[in-house]
Amino acid sequence: MVAFTLGPEDWAAIRLTLRLAAITTALLLVLCTPLAWWLAHTRSRWRGPVGAVVALPLVLPPTVIGFYLLVAMGPHGFLGHLTDALGLHRLPFTFAGLVIGSLVYSLPFAVQPLQRAFEALGPRPLEVAATLGAARLDRFFTVALPLARPGFITAAILTFAHTVGEFGVVLMLGGNIPGVTRVVSVQIYDHVEAMEYTHAHWLAGGMVAFSFVVLMLLQWLQPRKSR
Numbered sequence: 001m002v003a004f005t006l007g008p009e010d011w012a013a014i015r016l017t018l019r020l021a022a023i024t025t026a027l028l029l030v031l032c033t034p035l036a037w038w039l040a041h042t043r044s045r046w047r048g049p050v051g052a053v054v055a056l057p058l059v060l061p062p063t064v065i066g067f068y069l070l071v072a073m074g075p076h077g078f079l080g081h082l083t084d085a086l087g088l089h090r091l092p093f094t095f096a097g098l099v100i101g102s103l104v105y106s107l108p109f110a111v112q113p114l115q116r117a118f119e120a121l122g123p124r125p126l127e128v129a130a131t132l133g134a135a136r137l138d139r140f141f142t143v144a145l146p147l148a149r150p151g152f153i154t155a156a157i158l159t160f161a162h163t164v165g166e167f168g169v170v171l172m173l174g175g176n177i178p179g180v181t182r183v184v185s186v187q188i189y190d191h192v193e194a195m196e197y198t199h200a201h202w203l204a205g206g207m208v209a210f211s212f213v214v215l216m217l218l219q220w221l222q223p224r225k226s227r
Contacts, residue, residue, distance in 0.1 A: 005202050012179050013187035013203075020095070020170075020183060021163040024102040028110035028159050029152065031103075036114035037144070054111045057104065066172025069101050073173070093175050098183075101173040102163050109158040117151020118144065153221060161214040165207065 006014075039051055057065060073079045073091040079100075083090055091097035121144060129139045145152075167185035174181025176190065184203055191200035 006199065009178055010187060010199060010203060013182050013184045016179065017164055017183040020098055020102060021160045023099055024106055024163045025156055025159045027099070027103060028106060029156060032107070032110040032114055032155070036111050037118050039111070039115045040118035055108050058108050062105065062166070062168025063172055065105055066101060066169040069104060069169070070172055073097060092173060093177060093181060095180060098170055098174045098181055101169045102166060105166060105169045106159045106162045109162045110155045113151045113155040113158060114148065117148040121147050150221065154218065157214060157217060161211065164210065
């Protein structure tokens with residue numbers, strides 16, 4: 001029934017959104033693990049400023065983030081100069097630009113769960129591993145990462161869900177190009193503008209159902225983590 005209600009552009013937006021969310025989640029889990037570990041264990045005076053920068057997307061309007069990323073990626077921005085020097089296409093209004101914007105916008109949803117998971121480990125497991133002769137990297141990969149697994153699961157779920165729901169950042173950076181930058185949230189906006197409320201209902205209802213499932217999954221994981 002859904003297939004007869006949603007058009008080809010709707011399905012294209014869904015596929016693009018899932019692809020963007022999957023790539024963003026995978027990249028952030030890799031990039032944020034060392035950052036979260038550093039934030040969890042450092043005593044540097046830079047811990048506060050770095051933590052504040054990581055949390056900025058939580059309080060800044062998405063349009064502000066999108067605007068400054070657009071400026072940075074433009075012909076006069078440092079990312080624009082870098083892509084020009086490398087002979088690459090400019091990033092605004094491309095899928096690659098959306099990925100970079102999503103990395104920035106979803107950053108705290110990956111870093112903070114990982115940081116809390118690393119902080120919850122405490123020094124004891126690593127000290128025990130050290131007394132058994134495990135090197136620093138061995139302790140990290142064989143002790144810290146497995147014990148922090150619930151934090152990785154939470155970070156992955158939150159990052160994926162948050163990226164799926166993006167609107168302001170992707171609209172500022174990517175515009176509204178079918179099959180390239182038009183994600184589900186932008187497609188819903190297009191349907192509402194065109195007064196195509198039936199199509200908007202299907203997409204918006206799917207987003208509501210997806211968000212509910214994500215929250216239920218997190219609620220189900222919470223007592224397991226506590227145990």
